[in-house]
Amino acid sequence: MAEEKISVEEQLALIKENLQETLNQDIIEEVLKKGEPLKIYWGTATTGRPHCGYFVPGLKLAQFLQAGCHVKVLLADIHGFLDNLKAPIELVKYRAEYYRFVITALLKAVQVPIDRLEFVLGSSYQLTPEYTMDLFRLSSVVTEHDAKKAGAEVVKQVENATLSGLIYPLMQALDEEYLKVDAQFGGVDQRKIFALAKEVLPRVGFKERAHLMNPMVPGLQGGKMSASDPDSKIDLLDTPDVVRRKLKKAVCTPKEVEGNGVLSFTEYVLLPASTLQYGTPKFIVPRRDAETLVYTTIDEMNRDYAADILKPQDLKPAVTEALISLLEPIQAEFNVSPEWKDVELKAYPPPPAPPKKEKKKKDKGTFYPRKAEAKADGHVKDADKGKVSAGQDGGTEAIQKLQISDK
Template identity: 55%
Template sequence: MADDSSSVKLKGKESFGVDPDTLSPEQKKHFITRNLEEVLGEDRLEALLKEGKNIGVYWGTATTGKPHIAYYVGVMKLADFLRAGCAVTVLLADLHGYLDNLKAPWELLAHRTKYYEFIIKAMLESIGVPLDKLKFVRGTDYQLSREYTLDVYRMTSVVTEHDAKKAGAEVVKQVKNALLSGLLYPGLQALDEEYLKVDAQFGGEDQRKIFTFAEKYLPHLGYKKRIHLMNPMVPGLTGAKMSSSEPDSKIDPLDSAQVVRKKLQKAFCEPAKVEGNGVLAFAKHVLFPILSGEEFVIDREEKFGGRVTFTVYQDLEEAYKKDEVYPLDLKNGVANELNKMLEPIRQQFAASKEMQDLRDLAYPAESESIRDLHFLYCIFFFSSLEPKSKAKVGASDRAVDYSRLDVRVGRVLSVEKHPDADTLYLEKVDVGDKEPRTVVSGLAKYLTMEELHERNVVVLCNLKPANMRGIKSEAMLLAASSDDKVELLVPPPGSKPGQRVFVDGYNTEEPDEMLNPKKKIFEQIQPDLKTNSKLLATYRGIPLSTDEGGVTVKSLSGASIR
């Protein structure tokens, strides 16, 4: 859709001080449609703007799970609509949430609706959107009226089961035997356009089938077609759609700065690849429009390229494609900017006992819910039937990749010479277990005992223990090596013994309890473990990381890791 035209000079928060009536129809259309994936009824939009009409737009959100930072993508478009002089309504769709396979219990809906309103308003305020330009409406304020109910019955008399099910396929939770509530969902969303008296509805691209459903069936009831504005679907932190039902894929606006950083560190972020990159997508659709010409800063050590800034998103994307900006660089930059945005929301929440109580009412602890206790009992019962060894369950079917490895941060507690081999050391290494592990390494010709003692290292912990000159070695220190040089991998500062060393995209499954030596799993994975030109340890080009940052080496680039 429309991009950022250089002819439109109004940008950022400053444009809220400009009277939209002074904008031309072309300028208004620019703000309404920029960065959208698709517009249905663009000709109708242009006609209304030429008539001088202020477009009425509504955005609906079902109050089911918790709002997360992907809501900022929608919030940014609300800001654009306001810049264009639109009359904007935010529909807190509580009844829709209830109908969507009972995702939100009826007794919690009122609390969750209030919580959603608080969070969405706080998000709008955090980017400078004036709330006096907006209207918040609860679905049950009008959807239980006699007129609306009669229209629902009228809708059911013309809609086929096939069309209703197809319309909700991307939005309503799909089950083997479709519930009638899910079939009603698209019809209610279509009727909302008429009862909210708007010219357009805004939503994600996943709403397209509901939008075309509305265009088809509203005229059957004597109501006019509306314009439909669709945002692209922004991938979440795992590379899929960002969803409140998948904790690893989303960041809560109330998450602490530390939690935000940890979640971003674990985000899937493939080097040099833009497609499916949720961190880049968030920068494009949220951060850069908010910064609006101000610098997006990536601070890094000189040996990793030093400080770099970007004022245009496309420049960041190009640098990322060329490996001039690495995933860890991007994550750190996004974390800094995101935490600046979220801090006012955290402070507002911390200062409001009312909102804290409301959150507890809207999302009660699992232990306080009889239903959840039953659920936990079921998990306990069925887990007791599972095999004890996770390594044996489907191990033959699992891909041979980094996810199979149990790699952790370790700390060398003591070092001594092997009694029967001058080239071997015996180390006691804390890897987070109850007792330190004995490691036999061939590092005597490369490092002194003093250089190893009290040093943080990276340890492969799930190799089968092996006898090394009569002493059992229970793990392996990972190092980069060339023909005549060996350098131990270095965990980032702040890493603790036992902390997992993960790789983006390969941290969704638990590692094997023990690698089967007959399958030569590590031997198959090892060729893809290398250091890069930035002295980062990588697997298939993706850095090895802890929650504190990337694993490095001192000087060996392009070296094999073993």
């Protein structure tokens, strides 16, 4: 896609599209009016395998790049370790590399130039003495209550939690200063961490940043798209047959727009992707017994869906084929990249084979030939009955050994 110079208003519209909330928008406007590229960072803890839910922030990163922003992707390996040990420290390095491959391929799939995209590994600066000292300084002005509240929707909550869950939000706030950005981007579930950063960074002499928030998009089964529920998410490397099977099982209640994961995926992924790919938003729904429906806005789709003009049996196949088409260039890049394949095996090694079951000694049944045995009452059964009854020599030797005295 050829890069074109766009106005400040157009830049701001692209930056804010599909966002739920923006904090300190004046900071963004001030940078744009200077003609400088807005520096934005988005962090992702390198834990589970990235799934299609990553298209939601991924498409926003693409729009930031299209708006002329400089985008830093923080591959937060240390955060992944701190969040209740979601990722073993031995694997986070490989997982960070896997995420880099995935995010790059995802942005290339929607034909966005990535010359202003930068990947930063968290451990490359978070383990330095300077960062550690600033983290100590920050911890001296943040209470336990505020740190716990900030991470409540992001850090996994467990009974008798470890201290790492309190360090996590402080580091996310401090990263804004060390990455030298104007704004941080994330889901609306990060709002409390963003509010903490806005409040406490100036207390230790660092400037306030803007914050951009995506809404939380429901998964295919209605709730949050979760890596732990295989049916609620579609892996970016799932085959077309697997994509079709999973979307066939997706919850898509007729005439219900609220909480509909299939419609939400169209709104936040498929329509923005079509704009980036073709210059205009367009979503096509072929119908078997009626004319094809063509949508350019989600409002039109929601209205038709609520009126039962757009039905689940038409919407789901259309979303399925559009998603398969979007995944195709990502999977093609994976298939020709030995490095990516090698990293995948190291980052997500297959589970060990289950231990072999010990062979139980089979009961061979009452009719299996056994060594003959004399019973207490003197009778003998089984294959060698004759030998036991009379002996090998017909009993001659036994009779001779008997000492029977004549009376």
